[in-house]
């Protein structure tokens with residue numbers, strides 16, 4: 690809760706139509722003012738679109754209150770200046786630039802002195818590897834850069850979209866530590882399919898299905914409920930135990946072997 694008693698981010702009835710197609714039709718989402726809130730759902734459920742709509746990167750309607758103020762009509766740059774840091778699904782790292790250069794590019798004019806002390810305190814490796822080309826870092830180290838960038842500007846909320854996607858189990862554990870450390874400093878909205886990671890990090894969770902909020906409540910409760918997990922996330926017999934390595938159980942695709950999803954990288958506002 691913020692000082693006003695509201696959640697840090699309160700999304701109500703968020704709707705997105707792209708190219709005449711209704712992608713989101715009623716997403717409700719609260720992000721607590723501390724720790725990790727998880728946004729879950731199968732492939733194509735609308736998680737990334739929700740995050741992009743919150744940030745104003747796609748046309749949207751509904752209500753998005755951030756830190757007590759309505760932002761649904763604000764441009765992305767204005768909203769971001771109010772204190773939202775975003776680590777996108779593809780990380781958005783410049784492989785041909787050094788770690789230090791990647792961080793320097795994230796400095797935001799007017800946001801005060803960049804918080805290098807905090808970033809280097811949380812991720813000493815970034816200091817040690819300042820001169821290394823980001824493209825030569827491990828997946829876990831690249832996530833440190835991606836998350837580190839969001840911590841530079843005194844943000845009040847960090848949104849991380851599937852930071853463990855495509856990473857080996859050992860690296861997932863490394864990323865879990867990265868997120869844990871970040872969440873000690875700033876509240877995190879974590880989009881994730883790795884349920885072992887969610888179990889380890891998340892307090893509250895929200896589950897999307899077909900562009901709507903299908904469930905919200907404590908993540909631990911959902912993951913302890915095999916029937917609800919199966920219905921909402923599609924995981925059947927096997928749910929991660931707290932002792933299990935983080936590379937374990939993930940939310941399966943909605944239609945294994947089904948037609949591939951088209952997610953155009955550009956031209957989203959078209960049509």
Ligand SMILES: Nc1ncnc2c1ncn2[C@@H]1O[C@H](COP(=O)(O)OP(=O)(O)OP(=O)(O)O)[C@@H](O)[C@H]1O
Nearest residue numbers: 707712731732733734735736737738950951953957
């Ligand atoms: N720009 C777009 N144009 C058309 N359809 C889109 C666009 N972006 C997303 N979609 C569609 O909207 C739905 C939700 O996509 P989204 O990427 O938000 O899902 P997701 O939950 O993030 O999935 P994943 O787990 O695979 O990342 C999908 O059916 C997707 O194909």
Ligand SMILES: [Mg+2]
Nearest residue numbers: 736737738778
């Ligand atoms: Mg996504």
